[in-house]
Amino acid sequence: MNPNRKPIIAGNWKMYKTAAEAVALVNALKAEVAGIETVETVVCPPFTALAVVQPALAGSNVQLAAQNVHWEKEGAFTGEVSAPMLKELGVRYAVIGHSERRQFFGETDAGVNKRAKAALANGLRPIVCVGETLKEREANRTEQVIKTQITGGLAGLSKNEMLETVIAYEPVWAIGTGKTASPQQAQDVHAFIRKLIASLFDADTGARVRIQYGGSVKPDNAKELLGQPDIDGALVGGASLKADGFAAIVKAGVQA
Numbered sequence: 001m002n003p004n005r006k007p008i009i010a011g012n013w014k015m016y017k018t019a020a021e022a023v024a025l026v027n028a029l030k031a032e033v034a035g036i037e038t039v040e041t042v043v044c045p046p047f048t049a050l051a052v053v054q055p056a057l058a059g060s061n062v063q064l065a066a067q068n069v070h071w072e073k074e075g076a077f078t079g080e081v082s083a084p085m086l087k088e089l090g091v092r093y094a095v096i097g098h099s100e101r102r103q104f105f106g107e108t109d110a111g112v113n114k115r116a117k118a119a120l121a122n123g124l125r126p127i128v129c130v131g132e133t134l135k136e137r138e139a140n141r142t143e144q145v146i147k148t149q150i151t152g153g154l155a156g157l158s159k160n161e162m163l164e165t166v167i168a169y170e171p172v173w174a175i176g177t178g179k180t181a182s183p184q185q186a187q188d189v190h191a192f193i194r195k196l197i198a199s200l201f202d203a204d205t206g207a208r209v210r211i212q213y214g215g216s217v218k219p220d221n222a223k224e225l226l227g228q229p230d231i232d233g234a235l236v237g238g239a240s241l242k243a244d245g246f247a248a249i250v251k252a253g254v255q256a
């Protein structure tokens with residue numbers, strides 16, 4: 001981590017937690033992380049819980065994110081949710097292009113780009129996810145895959161928009177597998193992404209953009225991952241579903 005970039009630890013709850021369970025979880029979490037200001041703490045509940053989680057978080061230091069966002073403000077798009085709808089509920093961030101969306105729902109870099117632009121136009125900060133599969137890593141294609149995802153997904157953003165955006169590097173083979181990238185493997189890709197952003201925008205943007213790592217982040221490996229120079233936070237799946245475990249990762253961010 002780097003003192004010029006505030007670490008951001010986000011819990012992606014995926015398709016877990018009813019609305020009632022979500023409120024119970026954030027009530028426990030906000031007590032655990034109360035007073036922590038050096039790390040940004042974010043939760044990404046399912047859409048169905050956003051409206052009840054928002055008032056539960058009011059006045060706390062925990063911010064709200066959605067797990068996706070559509071590019072149109074309204075229309076005949078069954079099953080989708082727009083940026084103005086999320087904004088009205090106090091949502092601050094939107095996860096875009098998660099590998100599960102790409103893998104199971106056919107999302108593409110072009111769609112990621114449209115979603116990210118709509119989020120930014122409506123005052124939401126995108127968390128744009130990128131990452132290679134095991135097959136791609138084994139074929140030494142990691143950098144090429146990431147480059148394609150970043151140039152496509154972030155095409156046409158202004159410098160200011162890029163600085164509002166968070167990139168999440170999530171190697172697909174590390175998600176939900178208990179197999180985390182080693183701190184060095186993660187650091188290498190983060191450094192590559194930062195250099196790429198510097199070349200697509202400018203050196204200042206590269207130095208300031210925040211890049212999270214995701215993939216089997218747990219309380220016991222968080223500190224070492226977050227201690228890497230180009231890792232500015234974590235996008236946490238399974239371990240974000242319990243308040244004490246997730247708070248331990250946030251606290252690891254404070255110490256890193």
Ligand code: 13P
Pocket residue numbers: 012098170174175176177178214215216217235236237238239
């Ligand atoms: P796990 O932490 O469960 O591996 O999930 C990572 C992830 O996909 C976060 O978006």
